[in-house]
Amino acid sequence: MSPMRRKLLRDLLRLWPQALAIALVMAAGVATFVLAVGAHASLEQTRSAYYERQRFADVFARVVRAPDSLGPEIAAIPGVAAVETRIAALALLDLPDMIEPASAMMLSLPDHGEALLNVPVLRQGRAPTPGSDREAMVSEPFAAAHGYGLGSTFEAILDGRKRELAIVGIALSPEFVYTVGPGDLMPDDRRFGIVWMSRRALAGAFDLRGAFSEVSVRLRRGASEPAVIDRLDALLEPFGGEGAYGRDDQASHAFLDAELMQLRAMSRILPPIFLLVSALLVNMTLARLVTLEREQIGLLKALGYSGFAIGSHYVEFAGLIALVGVAIGALAGTWLGIGLTTLYGDFFRFPFLLFQKDPQTYLAAAAVTLVAAGVGAARAAAQVAALAPAVAMVPPAPARYKTGLFDRAVALAQLSTTAVMAARSLVRRPLRTAGAVVGAALSVAILVGSLWTFGSVEFMIDVTFNRAERQDATVTFVRERPVAAAREIGRLPGVIAFEPYRAIPVKLRNGTRERRVAIMGVVEGAELSRVLDERLAPIDPPENGLAVSAALARALDLRRGEMVEVELLGGRRHTQVMPVSEVIEGYLGLTANMRLEAANALMGEGALVSGAHILLDPAHDEAFFAAVKDIPAARFVALQRVALQKFRDTLASNIIIMISVYVALAVIIAFGVIYNFARISLSEQGRELASLRVLGFTPAETSGILFVEIGVVTALAQPLGWALGYGFAAMLAQGFESELYRVPLIVGPEVYAWASLVAIGATLVSALVVRRRIDRLDLIAVLKTRE
Numbered sequence: 001m002s003p004m005r006r007k008l009l010r011d012l013l014r015l016w017p018q019a020l021a022i023a024l025v026m027a028a029g030v031a032t033f034v035l036a037v038g039a040h041a042s043l044e045q046t047r048s049a050y051y052e053r054q055r056f057a058d059v060f061a062r063v064v065r066a067p068d069s070l071g072p073e074i075a076a077i078p079g080v081a082a083v084e085t086r087i088a089a090l091a092l093l094d095l096p097d098m099i100e101p102a103s104a105m106m107l108s109l110p111d112h113g114e115a116l117l118n119v120p121v122l123r124q125g126r127a128p129t130p131g132s133d134r135e136a137m138v139s140e141p142f143a144a145a146h147g148y149g150l151g152s153t154f155e156a157i158l159d160g161r162k163r164e165l166a167i168v169g170i171a172l173s174p175e176f177v178y179t180v181g182p183g184d185l186m187p188d189d190r191r192f193g194i195v196w197m198s199r200r201a202l203a204g205a206f207d208l209r210g211a212f213s214e215v216s217v218r219l220r221r222g223a224s225e226p227a228v229i230d231r232l233d234a235l236l237e238p239f240g241g242e243g244a245y246g247r248d249d250q251a252s253h254a255f256l257d258a259e260l261m262q263l264r265a266m267s268r269i270l271p272p273i274f275l276l277v278s279a280l281l282v283n284m285t286l287a288r289l290v291t292l293e294r295e296q297i298g299l300l301k302a303l304g305y306s307g308f309a310i311g312s313h314y315v316e317f318a319g320l321i322a323l324v325g326v327a328i329g330a331l332a333g334t335w336l337g338i339g340l341t342t343l344y345g346d347f348f349r350f351p352f353l354l355f356q357k358d359p360q361t362y363l364a365a366a367a368v369t370l371v372a373a374g375v376g377a378a379r380a381a382a383q384v385a386a387l388a389p390a391v392a393m394v395p396p397a398p399a400r401y402k403t404g405l406f407d408r409a410v411a412l413a414q415l416s417t418t419a420v421m422a423a424r425s426l427v428r429r430p431l432r433t434a435g436a437v438v439g440a441a442l443s444v445a446i447l448v449g450s451l452w453t454f455g456s457v458e459f460m461i462d463v464t465f466n467r468a469e470r471q472d473a474t475v476t477f478v479r480e481r482p483v484a485a486a487r488e489i490g491r492l493p494g495v496i497a498f499e500p501y502r503a504i505p506v507k508l509r510n511g512t513r514e515r516r517v518a519i520m521g522v523v524e525g526a527e528l529s530r531v532l533d534e535r536l537a538p539i540d541p542p543e544n545g546l547a548v549s550a551a552l553a554r555a556l557d558l559r560r561g562e563m564v565e566v567e568l569l570g571g572r573r574h575t576q577v578m579p580v581s582e583v584i585e586g587y588l589g590l591t592a593n594m595r596l597e598a599a600n601a602l603m604g605e606g607a608l609v610s611g612a613h614i615l616l617d618p619a620h621d622e623a624f625f626a627a628v629k630d631i632p633a634a635r636f637v638a639l640q641r642v643a644l645q646k647f648r649d650t651l652a653s654n655i656i657i658m659i660s661v662y663v664a665l666a667v668i669i670a671f672g673v674i675y676n677f678a679r680i681s682l683s684e685q686g687r688e689l690a691s692l693r694v695l696g697f698t699p700a701e702t703s704g705i706l707f708v709e710i711g712v713v714t715a716l717a718q719p720l721g722w723a724l725g726y727g728f729a730a731m732l733a734q735g736f737e738s739e740l741y742r743v744p745l746i747v748g749p750e751v752y753a754w755a756s757l758v759a760i761g762a763t764l765v766s767a768l769v770v771r772r773r774i775d776r777l778d779l780i781a782v783l784k785t786r787e
Contacts (some may be wrong), residue, residue, distance in 0.1 A: 004305075004313050011289070011317055017769075018679050021672040022281045023325035026373070028665045029274025030329025030365045031336060036267035037364075038337040041356040043260055043344065047177070050350055054119045056174040057084070057216035058247060059225065061232055064240025064479070065211045074215060077231045079223025084117040085212035086110075087202040090182070090478060090635035091195075092628075094155040094162065097146060100625045102191045103181055103636045104156065106206075108199035109137070117216045118175050120196060121351045125150045125169035133201035137169035139176060141349055142193025156195065158205040160632030171196065177348050178255040182476055182636045186646040187347060191639075217244075242505050243569030249516050256348060258738035265735025269728065270446075270665075271365075275372040277442050277669050278325070280435045281676050282318045282376025287432075290314065290380050294387070301389040311381030315374060322373035326366045333365075336661065343657065347650075418701065422708035425685060432680065433713065439673030440717035440759065441724055443666045447755035448725020448747065449732055450662035456733075456746040460587045463536060463744075465644050468586070471499075471528040471613035475628060476636040480608040485633050489612045492627045494620025499528045500609040502599045508548075508592065509565040510556040515739075517552065519566075519592045521599025521609075528613040531593050532585050541593045545581030551742060552590040553583050572604055587742050663758060670762035674710055678770040681706055689774065703774045707767055714763045721759070722752050 012019055050056070068085065075083045087108040092101045109115060111130035120137070128135035136156075138148065148154070152167045173194065181192030203209045215236075219228060229244040236244070247253045290297070300310055334357060341355040426433045475489050486500035502521035507514050522531060522541045530538040531547055541547050546566075548558060558564055558580050567575045584593065600607055616624055628634050682689070689702050726747055733745045 004309065008313060008316055008320070012320060015285070015289070018285055018676050019321045019324070021675045022278055022285065023321050023328060024668045025274055025281060025672040026278040026322055026325025026369050027327075027329035027332060028668050029271045029278065029372075030326050030369055031333035032274065032665070033267060033271040033365045033368075034330060034333025034361055035336045035340060036263050036270070037361045038333065038356050038358070039340050039344070040260055040263040040267065041358055041361070042337070042341050042353065043256065043263070043348070045356060046350050046353050047256060050174050050177075054121060054174045055082070055117050055218060056247075057117045058219040059217040059228055059232065059244055060246075060250060061215050061217075061236055061244035062088070062242045063213055063215070063236045065208060065213065066215075066236060066239035066241075068210055068212060070235060070239070071212075071215075073235055074217065074232060077217075077228055077235075079220050079228050080217055081220045081223075082116050082218040084115060084216045086214050086216075087199060087206060087208050087212060088214040089159075089202070089206050090476075091159075092157045092634060092637070093193075094157065094629055095146065096154075098190065099622050100191070100639060100642075101629050101634075101637050102193070104138075104142070104193045104195040106156070106158070106202060107194060107196050108202045109196050111199050117218055118173060120171035120173045123170045123172060123351070125167070127169055128196065128198050128201075129168075130198050131200045132198050133163065133204065134166055135168045135197070136165040137171050137196040138167055139179065139194035139349075140170050140172050141179065141187070141189040142195075143167065143170045145189035145193075157629060157632075158202075159207070161205070163205075165195070165197075169196075172349055172351055175250070176252055177350060178252045179349065180251060180255070181638065184638055184643055184646075186643070186650045188642065188646050191642065192636075237573050240570070241573075243507065243516065243567075245516055254740055258740050259344075259348075261738055262736045265732065269731055269735060271368070273442055273446060273728075274665070274669070275368060277439050277673065278322075278369070279372045279376035280439050281672060282321070282373055283379055284432060284435050284680055285676055286314050286318060286377050286380035287383070289317075290383050297384055297387055298389045301387075307385035307387070311384040314380045314384060315377045318373040318377035319370060322369045323366075326362075326369050329365065329369075330362050340657075418704050419708055421688075421705050422712065425681065425705075426709055426712055432677070436673060436677040436713045437716045437720065439677075440670060440714055440763070441721035443670035443673065443762070444717060444721025444755050444759045445724035445728050446662055446666040446669065447758055448722060448751055449728030450659055450666075451751045451754055452725075452729045452745070452747045453659070453743065455748050455751060456743050459744055459746045461644065461647065463532070463585070464587060465640065467536060467538070468530050468532050469528075469613075469640065470530065470615075472616040472640055473614045473624075474529075474611060474638040474640075475614065475631075475634050476611040476638070477609070477633045478635040480605070480610055481633050483607045483609055486609050486612040488631065489614065489628075489634075492631075493623035494617045495614055495624065496617055497528065497615040499523050499526055499613045500596065501529065501611060501613060502596055502603075502608060503610040504599055504603060505569040506592075507567040507569060508552070508556060509567065510558055510562075513556045515552060515555055515590055516569075517590050517592050519546065519594055519599060519602075521596040522593055523596050528615055531582075534583060534585050536585055539582065539584070541595045541598075542581035543595050543598060545579035545594070547582035547584045547593040548580055549584055549586040549589075549591040551586070551739065552592060553580070555590060555739060559583070566602075568603065570603075576602065587744060589741070590739055666755075666758065667762040670759045671766045674714070674763045675766040675769060677713060678706060678710055678767060679773075681709055682770060682773060699775045703771045706770065706774065710763060710767050714760060717759075718756050721755065725752075725755060 071083055071085050074080065089106050091104055091106050093104055095102050109127055123140050128137055148167055150167060153164050155162050155164050176194050179187050179192065179194065181188065184192065217228065217232065219225060225246050229246065232244045233241060297310055301307065337355045341353055345353050477485060480502070483500055486498060489495065490498035500523065504519040504521065506519050507516050522529060524540050531541050533539050534550060546564065553559065556564065560580055560583050562580050563577050564580055565575060566578050628637055689705065692702050729747055730745055733743055736743060
């Protein structure tokens with residue numbers, strides 16, 4: 001082994017605490033990168049393989065009733081590779097283990113041969129016997145939620161008639177990776193499931209013999225999706241088509257896309273923070289090491305070692321630290337990634353989902369980390385290269401001090417001797433102090449950039465469930481009904497108040513921008529489902545024009561008073577231009593509202609409604625649930641308290657995991673920065689501190705000087721960390737925003753307080769660790785040190 005290699009190993013062993021602290025910060029960056037990129041690749045590749053294997057469709061369309069003879073015409077559309085028509089309908093379920101009604105999407109399976117598209121993955125059992133009206137195959141999450149197995153039975157209300165169905169198969173489907181019932185916010189596998197039955201059986205149950213109500217289309221490579229959708233809409237329009245749409249608007253696919261977008265944001269925002277801090281730490285540590293080893297550097301140069309060779313030694317020192325950080329980070333990132341992938345398995349239902357350990361991800365993380373270490377070591381290497389042997393072997397000239405503004409300020413402040421010494425050390429080494437302040441501020445910033453989600457989610461829940469959607473239940477009809485149907489709901493046991501509503505599927509278009517949404521027709525003076533303006537005050541929907549959510553206005557580049565093109569996708573298909581009368585607030589989905597009477601006038605079909613929002617007396621819940629099951633028109637009952645609890649449980653689980661990871665990472669940064677700062681200060685001031693001990697200062701008084709420095713650095717880091725943290729929070733909020741949901745950016749005083757408390761706690765731990773080294777100072781050895 002060469003002498004330089006032996007020196008490298010000795011340096012690492014001598015400085016292992018500082019090296020480990022830096023390596024842990026680097027590991028945090030590597031771990032977040034591996035976690036985010038690996039989880040993203042896992043979801044993306046699993047989804048692609050699943051879609052391809054089960055032939056997931058590209059275009060979807062619903063229709064009231066279209067003849068089977070239309071199938072060949074759809075297949076003849078240019079660009080269409082395959083077509084699958086089927087029967088799809090919502091149905092209420094009467095389950096023995098639930099008081100409240102559950103619902104299911106009833107889907108038909110071909111009676112002859114396998115499905116061409118959206119092929120279910122059979123997990124247990126078999127498909128229903130062709131023609132059997134008593135056999136069913138159910139989705140695996142629904143079966144698991146109720147403890148169902150092969151042979152289990154349950155009752156379904158099919159078009160007003162109750163039937164007992166026996167489970168003969170359990171399956172998963174690429175259409176329902178993320179399964180959400182109509183009007184629900186989160187998957188609720190107890191209350192909503194997928195049920196497949198024979199096509200012949202469902203055709204008889206829903207009076208669709210020789211007809212279909214849903215069609216899926218797979219496109220040829222290079223085919224134009226908009227052109228196929230336009231042609232498909234033209235074919236389905238005479239039969240009550242509701243407008244075809246692509247994968248981007250398919251609910252399950254859209255939720256997966258939103259999660260992938262969040263992982264991309266995480267991989268872009270967090271790792272650079274850790275790498276910046278690690279570069280600062282490497283720079284601070286090596287700069288001090290070069291100062292301490294001036295004499296050794298001079299001797300090495302005198303012996304013939306070039307400046308490049310010696311500089312390379314310090315770069316290698318940083319590189320070895322980086323490699324340790326990469327190894328720790330890769331292991332931690334893989335472990336966290338496997339845990340996150342397991343968590344995803346509870347929400348996204350794939351037949352398989354494994355964390356992707358792509359070598360390219362680890363190589364990319366290692367390369368970026370090594371570059372950060374190299375950047376941090378570059379200044380030290382440059383100092384070594386510029387140092388002449390004769391100069392290096394002579395102790396550096398003492399700093400020239402003179403009385404200045406700082407000293408006058410200190411005199412006026414009448415600070416203690418300890419405080420004066422600490423203040424002079426900070427002011428006369430500005431680069432070291434600034435690096436420590438920035439590093440500590442970044443730890444605070446990461447905490448602020450994660451803890452804000454608690455208050456923001458609570459604010460979103462308050463606005464959504466307490467101010468806007470205040471109903472206890474929402475009953476959705478199978479199709480539009482006269483207002484009398486809503487009044488019938490209002491007469492059910494336990495109903496205190498009800499408000500009918502109408503949902504109209506439309507395309508809103510502004511120039512080249514368009515979005516597929518549902519216009520909600522709301523009654524005047526609504527108290528259960530209210531429209532909130534941008535100040536979150538309740539308003540009545542406009543008599544003329546639309547009230548669109550701020551997110552929809554941004555998506556379409558609309559402002560109040562501008563005109564928007566409204567293309568109706570149901571009933572009498574036509575296009576109309578309407579004004580945007582109000583821009584309203586809402587955090588879930590893209591919404592548009594108008595007066596119920598105006599919505600019915602727009603459709604030109606008379607006074608019809610899609611369902612009713614209901615206020616219930618809790619004492620009569622059981623009677624209401626029993627009664628609503630007997631209403632043929634009812635197809636889905638959304639319960640607000642269940643939705644809120646599911647929302648809280650799901651988000652609480654995700655947030656606790658996320659915050660735990662972020663807090664751990666922020667603590668690593670705070671500890672690494674302050675520990676290295678304190679160690680460097682100790683090495684720089686060791687002679688002075690030892691002299692004070694010899695003069696009679698106690699260990700507490702001596703370490704107090706260093707503690708004051710650490711305290712000042714920590715205090716200065718707080719406001720900078722708050723400001724940076726707000727910026728990180730804004731970046732994360734923007735990165736996590738999708739058209740499905742948005743988390744408002746609410747950063748209250750408690751966020752800054754908790755962030756500072758956690759960072760200060762990590763700082764105290766690192767200060768106490770350094771305090772032990774001060775107490776163990778070898779006074780004679782330190783006083784002999786020549787600088």
